[in-house]
Amino acid sequence: xxxxxxxxxxxxxxxxxxxxxxxxxxxxxxxxxxxxxxxxxxxxxxxxxxxxxxxxxxxxxxxxxxxxxxxxxxxxxxxxxxxxxxxxxxxxxxxxxxxxxxxxxxxxxxxxxxxxxxxxxxxxxxxxxxxxxxxxxxxxxxxxxxxxxxxxxxxxxxxxxxxxxxxxxxxxxxxxxxxxxxxxxxxxxxxxxxxxxxxxxxxxxxxxxxxxxxxxxxxxxxxxxxxxxxxxxxxxxxxxxxxxxxxxxxxxxxxxxxxxx
Ligand SMILES: NS(=O)(=O)c1ccc(C(=O)NCCc2c[nH]cn2)cc1
Ligand SMILES: [Zn+2]
Numbered sequence: 092x093x094x095x096x097x098x099x100x101x102x103x104x105x106x107x108x109x110x111x112x113x114x115x116x117x118x119x120x121x122x123x124x125x126x127x128x129x130x131x132x133x134x135x136x137x138x139x140x141x142x143x144x145x146x147x148x149x150x151x152x153x154x155x156x157x158x159x160x161x162x163x164x165x166x167x168x169x170x171x172x173x174x175x176x177x178x179x180x181x182x183x184x185x186x187x188x189x190x191x192x193x194x195x196x197x198x199x200x201x202x203x204x205x206x207x208x209x210x211x212x213x214x215x216x217x218x219x220x221x222x223x224x225x226x227x228x229x230x231x232x233x234x235x236x237x238x239x240x241x242x243x244x245x246x247x248x249x250x251x252x253x254x255x256x257x258x259x260x261x262x263x264x265x266x267x268x269x270x271x272x273x274x275x276x277x278x279x280x281x282x283x284x285x286x287x288x289x290x291x292x293x294x295x296x297x298x299x300x301x302x303x304x305x306x307x308x309x310x311x312x313x314x315x316x317x318x319x320x321x322x323x324x325x326x327x328x329x330x331x332x333x334x335x336x337x338x339x340x341x342x343x344x345x346x347x348x349x350x351x352x
Contacts, residue, residue, distance in 0.1 A: 096292045097155070097322075104337045111292040118296040119340035120287030121197035124347055129283060132348040137280055138173030138301060140211075140234070140273045142181060147270035150254045154261030154322045155291065156335055158185040159251065159270065163214070163221070170213045170232055173301050173350070174284045179213035179232040182221060184272055186210070187290070188317045190333040192240045195314075197290050197336045198302055200237075205306055206314050207238035208336070211272060228286070230297040236275065237306035244310035247274040252316045260325045277305040281351040290337040304351065 096102050096110065108114040146161040146168040160183050161168055168181035188207035189195025196205035211234040214224040224230030250270060257265035281304045288296040320332040 098335055107292050107294065111294055113288070113296060114292065114294040116288065116294070116296050117341075117343045118287055118345065119294060120290050120298065120300060121199070121337060121339050122285065122287065122342045122345070122347070123199045123339045124201070124283055124302065126201055128342075129347045129349045131352055132350070135174060135284070135348060135350040136172045137350070138170060138175070138234075138282065140168075140170050140181075140276070142168040142271045142273050144269045144271040146181065147267050147272075149264050150251070150258055150267035151264040152258040152261055152320055152332070154324075154332070156185040156187065156332075157251070157255065157258065157317065157320055158183050159267055159272070166216060170211070170234060170301075173282065174299055174348070175232055176229060177215070177217065180216050181211060181213050181272070184209060184211045186238075186317060187336040188238070188314060188333065189336065190318065190331070192311055192314055195334070195336055196237055197339075198235060198237075198300075199339050200304075205237040206240045206309070207317065209236040209238060209275065209307070210234070211236075225289075225295045225297050227297055229299065231289075232299045232301060235300060235302040236277065237303070238309045238314070239306035240311050240314060241308035242310075243308055244313055245275065245307045248307070248309055248313055252313050255316050255320060258320070260321045260323060260327075262324055275307060277303055277307050279303070279305045281305065281349075283347050283349050285345055285347040287345075304349075
């Protein structure tokens with residue numbers, strides 16, 4: 092009998108490997124990033140995002156996260172440079188967050204957990220489609236940006252959070268036109284990069300992670316807005332959608348490179 096994975100004790104990260112054996116692999120994400128073990132790689136190039144606002148399509152609640160979906164039928168919104176061998180197409184962005192401001196991110200930096208983490212998922216168009224790309228070690232690139240709670244929140248987050256009311260419950264979707272996610276980026280493009288996996292099942296090990304060093308600032312109210320999402324469908328008892336983050340996984344013999352000193 093099929094029992095969907097989730098983040099509860101009976102279907103959470105410690106159980107995922109039973110249905111998705113890759114979850115116990117040697118290249119899993121997220122991981123802890125410690126400055127002492129990071130390798131400064133001065134050959135790392137800057138990365139560039141060239142996003143078309145017209146590619147934004149919808150925003151949805153799938154019961155696991157809040158996701159914005161983009162048209163990835165051609166090289167319309169792309170990420171390139173950095174550790175990447177070519178252009179990668181933007182397919183979707185989504186968030187991970189906690190039940191309170193002191194945790195919620197997936198990656199952890201020198202022991203610091205942020206309130207949340209924004210992931211922009213891109214796939215390598217040298218493969219025929221997304222599901223082919225997720226089977227390749229160079230198939231996917233995720234740009235990760237930490238959300239830090241502070242007094243001067245980033246106004247650009249408002250657009251996404253205003254739509255939350257339209258997608259309160261699982262399965263809800265709303266139009267989300269004319270949105271360029273690069274307005275969410277912090278000033279500095281400095282980043283860490285390493286090879287890892289999807290942080291949710293099936294946990295395929297096909298991701299080049301590009302993690303920005305600098306967080307974007309959101310307000311506590313904005314985090315509360317994310318926490319107002321429900322993981323249940325409309326006609327079911329209310330279950331807050333919170334703590335949709337995977338704990339850090341063993342790094343094993345992987346190098347984390349930094350683009351900055
Ligand atoms: N947190 S994250 O690692 O950035 C991430 C990004 C995308 C997905 C996703 O869309 N999963 C459903 C489709 C699928 C099956 N196999 C690969 N993708 C999950 C996790
Ligand atoms: Zn994610």
